[in-house]
Amino acid sequence: MSAEARIVELGLELPTPPSPGGTYMPVVQIGDTCYVSGHGPVQVDGTMITGKVGQEMGEEEANAAARVTGLAILATLRAHLGSLDRVTRFVKVLGMVNCTPDFGTQPKVINGFSDLMVEVFGENGRAARSAVGMGALPGNIPVEVEAIVQVSD
Numbered sequence: 001m002s003a004e005a006r007i008v009e010l011g012l013e014l015p016t017p018p019s020p021g022g023t024y025m026p027v028v029q030i031g032d033t034c035y036v037s038g039h040g041p042v043q044v045d046g047t048m049i050t051g052k053v054g055q056e057m058g059e060e061e062a063n064a065a066a067r068v069t070g071l072a073i074l075a076t077l078r079a080h081l082g083s084l085d086r087v088t089r090f091v092k093v094l095g096m097v098n099c100t101p102d103f104g105t106q107p108k109v110i111n112g113f114s115d116l117m118v119e120v121f122g123e124n125g126r127a128a129r130s131a132v133g134m135g136a137l138p139g140n141i142p143v144e145v146e147a148i149v150q151v152s153d
Helices: 003-010 059-081 106-125
Strands: 027-030 033-039 087-098 128-134 143-151
Touching: 003 106, 027 059, 033 059, 033 087, 059 087, 059 106, 059 143, 087 106, 106 128, 106 143
Parallel strands: 087 128
Antiparallel strands: 027 033, 033 143, 087 143
C-alpha cells in the first residue's frame, strides 16, 4: 500500500508545512537524498506543543509530541516532493528531547516519531537513529527531529 493511501487509512491529518524560523531550507535534496531540517511538534491548528520533559510533561506526552513532529516532517516532505509515495526509505533520524538532567528515556520519547514512520512506510520507515537529551530547545518545544530520507523520481 502506498504511503499516501496509508495516511488516509490511518486517518492522519498533516499540518501546514512549517515555515523556516531562520536562514535555512526545510529540505535540501541532493540526488535521491533529502536532508530534512529539524522540526518541532506543530499541530494542525499551527500551534506548537511546549514543555520540558521530566518537568512539565511526562514520557507519554512527549512520545505523543514526537508523533506530531513526525506529521510535520511528513507535511514538509509532501510539499517538497509532491507526494509521499516518492519516499523510498528513512535512512537516519536524529531525535532531540528537551528534558531535565535526570530524564533518561529519550529513546522511548522518539519512538513516537519512529513508530509513525513504520506505520506509514512499513519497514522502510525504520531508520538508523540517535535520541539525545538537550538542556533546551527553541520555544521550549519538547522534541525536535531531523531526518535523512531516500526518495525516487
